[in-house]
Amino acid sequence: MRDPEATLRQHDLPVTAQRLAVLRAVSQHPHATADDLAESVRSEIGAISRQSVYNVLNVLTDKGIIRRIQPAHSPALYEDRVGDNHHHLVCRSCGKTEDVCCAVGEAPCLHAHDHRGFRIDEAEVIYWGTCPGCQQKTRS
Amino acid sequence: MRDPEATLRQHDLPVTAQRLAVLRAVSQHPHATADDLAESVRSEIGAISRQSVYNVLNVLTDKGIIRRIQPAHSPALYEDRVGDNHHHLVCRSCGKTEDVCCAVGEAPCLHAHDHRGFRIDEAEVIYWGTCPGCQQKTRS
DNA sequence: CATTATTTTTGACAAAGTCCAAATCTGGGT
DNA sequence: ACCCAGATTTGGACTTTGTCAAAAATAATG
Incomplete structure (x- = not known):
């Protein structure tokens, strides 16, 4: 992901620390679960609520900025590579x-x-x- | 499903009322969820525990008698058509x-x-x- | 029929997410 | 810079789908 902040603005999404951090985490850990990403984000910005991780992942997925895959017997995984x-x-x-x-x-x-x-x-x-x-x- | 009872015996599975009923239900309702099947079985034989529905579905799936599909955003669905x-x-x-x-x-x-x-x-x-x-x- | 292993049942539990209301923050106008 | 409205984040309860474990019931074998 070149520029997470620009990406958010391009999609009319207010830029927040949580969104930037989640976006970076997804970029750096392809095929990670929401939980993995939460951990990763916490080590970067200190704290984030579980709900926010889901909120951000849902918004980014809806906008097509990231992609969600849901293999059987596994929680959802997220990745950067779209399109x-x-x-x-x-x-x-x-x-x-x-x-x-x-x-x-x-x-x-x-x-x-x-x-x-x-x-x-x-x-x-x-x-x-x-x-x-x-x-x-x-x-x- | 031609003969549920024979199918069970062919796979060395003891024949029980629950198994027969679940097998028939899967056969009659392709792409049903475990819950749908439980309802269907109850209307046929009166009662069955939730756990038994899962037990039976798991055994049948393991033996390859039925197939489980797990689309995103949906509970598992079961079907008769295998192979x-x-x-x-x-x-x-x-x-x-x-x-x-x-x-x-x-x-x-x-x-x-x-x-x-x-x-x-x-x-x-x-x-x-x-x-x-x-x-x-x-x-x- | 009696035995033994397998099933079924019941109830607690776990994982992954969502819902909701309150508190906080972002972005735009002044 | 400051304020405001609307959007976001948070915390906690809750839902859904499914599994675990122990006790009671049942099927198949001799």
Whole structure:
């Protein structure tokens, strides 16, 4: 994230210490949970309420400044990278999450165009598997 | 579901009234939540504890007899149709969920083969959009 | 039928978020 | 600089979805 303050202003959001800190935290810790981010923010600006973390994350998500992903069995994760149609790879055993470029090309997934009268606006893809670390542990 | 009782026996699961009823309920109400299913079962056999609904759903899911899907902002949904690699279409505004045949062909999605050392075993795809009914409401 | 392991039930508990009202702060006008 | 209105932050209670654990009930086997 180049300039968190400018980003907020561009979206007509009043600039607050909490928002700046959360935005920086998301930028520095991709795929972190709200709780992780709260901790991170606290170490940066001293304190923030749980509710504010959620408030900020919700506003930023609504404005499209950050993206929320919600894999099964996991609290929501947040990331900085928006608008590039990438997907995610999640380890079933440890939850480790990585970005994956869209397997099929550009916004390919939306090809299930308007199925059954639905107006489709996003195809969310999660690849489930086992990460290298957990493969080793399991192998024994 | 042809014969719930036979299905249970095939998987070495003791046959109980609760299991039969839950299995029938899942079969009759695709994409229902645990709560919906509990209601449905109660209307069929009179009573069932919340925990038993979860117990049964978990066992059946583990055995691969039913499938659990967990869209964001929604409790888990269960369905009968397993092993045919279909995906889901979810309405952002009312939550209506429909099955979609895999857009790209047979188990196509797994083509992000073993990315970054992960051993991938499933590609989960959810198409997000607006269902016909909600499009009309919004249009006004 | 009697036994034993498995299920079901009940009630407490946990995690992740949301709701609400009060206190505080931001941004814009003077 | 200062004030004001509206937006944000806070703290605490609450909701939802689901799990844990122990006791009571039940299914399958001999």
